[in-house]
Amino acid sequence: MEKTGAQIFVDSLMEQGVETIFGYPGGNVIQIYDALYDADINHILTRHEQGAAHAADGYARASGRPGVCLATSGPGATNLVTGIATAYMDSVPLVAFTGQVSSALLGRDSFQEADITGITMPITKHNYIVKDISELARVVKEAFYIATTGRPGPVLVDILSDVAAARTSQEDCGPVNLPGYRPVTEPDPEQLNRAARAIARAERPVIYAGGGVVSAGAHNELRLLAELILAPVATTLMGLGGFPGDHPLALGMLGMHGSKYANFAVNECDVLIAVGVRFADRGTGKRDLFARDAVIIHIDIDPAEIGKNVEVDIPVIGDVKKVLAGLIERLEKKLPGAWQEKIQKWKKEYPITYEENGRLKPQQVIREIFKVTNGQARITTDVGQHQMFTAQHYTFTRPRTFISSGGLGTMGFGLPAAIGVQVACPDEIVFDIAGDGSFQMNVQELATAVNYQLPIKVAIMDNGYLGMVRQWQELFYNRRYSYTELINPDFVKLAEAYGAVGMRVTRPDEVASALREALDIPQPVVIDFVIEREENVFPMVPPGAPLNKMLG
Amino acid sequence: MRHTLAVLVENNPGVLARVAGLFSRRGYNIDSLAVGRTDNPAISRMTIVVEGDDRVLEQVTKQLHKLIDVIKISDITADEYVDRELVLIKVSAEPEKRGEIMQIADVFRARIVDLGRRTMILECTGNEGKVKAFEESLRPYGIKELVRTGKIAMLRGSRYTSITTNGSREDE
Numbered sequence: 001m002e003k004t005g006a007q008i009f010v011d012s013l014m015e016q017g018v019e020t021i022f023g024y025p026g027g028n029v030i031q032i033y034d035a036l037y038d039a040d041i042n043h044i045l046t047r048h049e050q051g052a053a054h055a056a057d058g059y060a061r062a063s064g065r066p067g068v069c070l071a072t073s074g075p076g077a078t079n080l081v082t083g084i085a086t087a088y089m090d091s092v093p094l095v096a097f098t099g100q101v102s103s104a105l106l107g108r109d110s111f112q113e114a115d116i117t118g119i120t121m122p123i124t125k126h127n128y129i130v131k132d133i134s135e136l137a138r139v140v141k142e143a144f145y146i147a148t149t150g151r152p153g154p155v156l157v158d159i160l161s162d163v164a165a166a167r168t169s170q171e172d173c174g175p176v177n178l179p180g181y182r183p184v185t186e187p188d189p190e191q192l193n194r195a196a197r198a199i200a201r202a203e204r205p206v207i208y209a210g211g212g213v214v215s216a217g218a219h220n221e222l223r224l225l226a227e228l229i230l231a232p233v234a235t236t237l238m239g240l241g242g243f244p245g246d247h248p249l250a251l252g253m254l255g256m257h258g259s260k261y262a263n264f265a266v267n268e269c270d271v272l273i274a275v276g277v278r279f280a281d282r283g284t285g286k287r288d289l290f291a292r293d294a295v296i297i298h299i300d301i302d303p304a305e306i307g308k309n310v311e312v313d314i315p316v317i318g319d320v321k322k323v324l325a326g327l328i329e330r331l332e333k334k335l336p337g338a339w340q341e342k343i344q345k346w347k348k349e350y351p352i353t354y355e356e357n358g359r360l361k362p363q364q365v366i367r368e369i370f371k372v373t374n375g376q377a378r379i380t381t382d383v384g385q386h387q388m389f390t391a392q393h394y395t396f397t398r399p400r401t402f403i404s405s406g407g408l409g410t411m412g413f414g415l416p417a418a419i420g421v422q423v424a425c426p427d428e429i430v431f432d433i434a435g436d437g438s439f440q441m442n443v444q445e446l447a448t449a450v451n452y453q454l455p456i457k458v459a460i461m462d463n464g465y466l467g468m469v470r471q472w473q474e475l476f477y478n479r480r481y482s483y484t485e486l487i488n489p490d491f492v493k494l495a496e497a498y499g500a501v502g503m504r505v506t507r508p509d510e511v512a513s514a515l516r517e518a519l520d521i522p523q524p525v526v527i528d529f530v531i532e533r534e535e536n537v538f539p540m541v542p543p544g545a546p547l548n549k550m551l552g
Numbered sequence: 553m554r555h556t557l558a559v560l561v562e563n564n565p566g567v568l569a570r571v572a573g574l575f576s577r578r579g580y581n582i583d584s585l586a587v588g589r590t591d592n593p594a595i596s597r598m599t600i601v602v603e604g605d606d607r608v609l610e611q612v613t614k615q616l617h618k619l620i621d622v623i624k625i626s627d628i629t630a631d632e633y634v635d636r637e638l639v640l641i642k643v644s645a646e647p648e649k650r651g652e653i654m655q656i657a658d659v660f661r662a663r664i665v666d667l668g669r670r671t672m673i674l675e676c677t678g679n680e681g682k683v684k685a686f687e688e689s690l691r692p693y694g695i696k697e698l699v700r701t702g703k704i705a706m707l708r709g710s711r712y713t714s715i716t717t718n719g720s721r722e723d724e
Contacts, residue, residue, distance in 0.1 A: 117566065118566075118569065121566070121569065121570060121573050122573055122574075122577055125618075125620070126619075126620040129565075129566075146620060178620060179562070179623045180561070180562060180617075180619070180620055180621055180622050180623040180624075181620045302618070303614050303617070304611070304614035304615050304617070304618055306614075307607065307610060307611070308611060
């Protein structure tokens with residue numbers, strides 16, 4: 001049977017088990033949209049291509065399945081760029097499809113032409129431009145394979161409009177042929193033995209767990225290992241939820257805004273078991289003083305992460321889940337001692353806290369969100385103070401419940417990501433904890449949420465500032481608040497204009513009832529929490545300082 | 553220290569841009585890069601000369617491996633290998649100087665490939681040291697133009713850097 005390229009595209013998505021895609025039509029994807037019109041694929045029309053990319057990203061982070069977005073050529077494609085870079089930095093399996101001008105127009109600076117494969121080369125795991133219909137099915141297959149295996153990441157496929165329109169009777173797409181792509185998943189037994197011996201000898205072990213634990217689905221193995229060797233677990237921002245935050249061995253987050261006890265523990269440990277982390281600067285503080293006295297074991301699926309930022313003593317390459325299982329097999333139960341006592345003492349002495357002064361504080365709002373949802377919500381965030389307050393004050397106990405742009409730090413991520421999360425998890429409560437600045441970076445996606453009746457709740461931590469930059473200006477720039485004050489629209493009216501429900505909370509005693517009321521409304525709700533304007537995120541490791549030199 | 557890498561890549565469009573982009577964004581220094589297809593038209597071979605200590609080289613190699621189009625990387629620096637570079641030099645050659653220049657060409661086993669009224673083009677092949685010495689010998693006559701291919705290299709003896717046609721790796 002003869003098929004068009006667009007039909008092959010749709011069939012290939014179906015073959016990959018894709019249920020939902022996020023996209024935005026345009027001239028060079030008309031053919032593809034025509035095929036989608038009666039396809040058995042749920043298409044969510046966002047209001048901006050960036051929203052489509054973040055929504056697909058949120059969908060992937062929440063579900064563990066690849067997220068798919070679709071945009072037209074030129075501006076449609078370039079609007080995906082921030083979303084693709086966000087997914088790349090956090091190793092999210094995203095497959096982005098873009099239309100491209102036809103072969104007759106390619107390379108002539110034609111209308112809506114942009115070299116999107118060239119543009120996205122440094123922010124994709126791999127990308128393709130499809131110029132021949134005979135390659136299309138194979139390329140789609142390879143794109144999903146690359147995005148979801150090894151260290152996950154975004155793959156972009158650029159499809160010429162005449163390829164989508166062309167016809168072929170070719171049935172077989174040919175084999176996936178990637179001689180240069182062979183991720184190592186099975187750990188080397190000798191490296192496992194070395195790591196196990198170092199752990200067995202450890203007197204002050206600490207586990208430093210990152211997003212790799214979440215994406216490998218290794219949270220159970222991580223908990224078993226920690227309990228076996230009684231190692232406290234500090235997570236990165238991306239690792240939140242990879243270890244239950246309410247566990248006695250949990251140290252919460254380490255790094256710039258980590259807990260004091262996490263940073264102290266990492267600073268004083270004798271063996272650091274780094275699992276699915278990349279020793280990012282926000283986590284390590286001053287690199288050469290990070291875990292200075294420790295033997296560092298680095299477990300990761302990506303060999304290029306070994307020794308990239310920090311010198312490592314024992315690397316173990318492989319699927320984190322398999323590596324942790326291999327370590328558990330090789331280790332014996334340890335008994336609590338002085339180290340565990342010391343950790344508990346630090347936890348008591350330096351709890352994550354905030355000063356209550358009768359005014360509305362973001363920390364209180366976040367703690368109340370935790371309470372009214374029994375800690376069971378899926379939380380997305382934007383980037384800034386509210387993101388750090390969320391990491392500190394909401395106790396994440398399950399993987400894939402904290403969805404945030406960690407590596408790239410993309411403001412405007414939270415709302416479209418929440419849309420993707422709600423689509424992936426229709427029966428769960430989804431909260432977007434937003435900043436007043438970040439919220440406005442993709443506010444148009446409220447229309448998408450209303451359009452598809454997605455009952456996401458947006459909690460805006462509204463302080464009328466770009467709060468994190470303002471905090472740095474206060475601490476390091478002599479309170480010169482250069483262009484960080486925001487004159488905001490009326491968020492309640494704005495929500496209503498989009499057809500969502502708007503609420504405003506200004507007093508601490510209104511928070512719980514407002515949240516409960518919002519949860520009872522089966523529609524998108526925006527709550528404008530008018531919070532203390534100059535609250536700061538503490539503890540804080542100043543930039544360039546070692547982890548044990550915290551402010552606040 | 554300078555390292556010589558033999559890199560086998562899929563002969564896909566954009567593969568050179570991927571490799572070059574990787575070097576520039578990660579801040580690695582390429583001394584030279586030569587590329588051409590192998591006996592298998594689907595596979596190209598790059599010879600990359602890169603400056604850096606062992607840590608840098610380890611990162612370069614690992615980051616290159618992450619590129620899907622890169623099939624195999626061999627750092628042959630410490631091995632016995634043959635390396636060659638080809639240089640074309642256009643040099644001022646007034647009639648009274650031609651004899652001297654031709655003598656120099658003889659010493660280096662270079663060839664004269666073009667003779668103009670006031671210039672000559674000489675072609676010389678050799679390892680880096682020879683090419684450099686040749687260039688220095690001609691410099692006093694006035695080099696008008698110089699182009700070199702960049703170094704290509706191959707292991708000596710029966711060892712080779714290759715892949716079989718089905719794509720599986722063969723180290724020795």
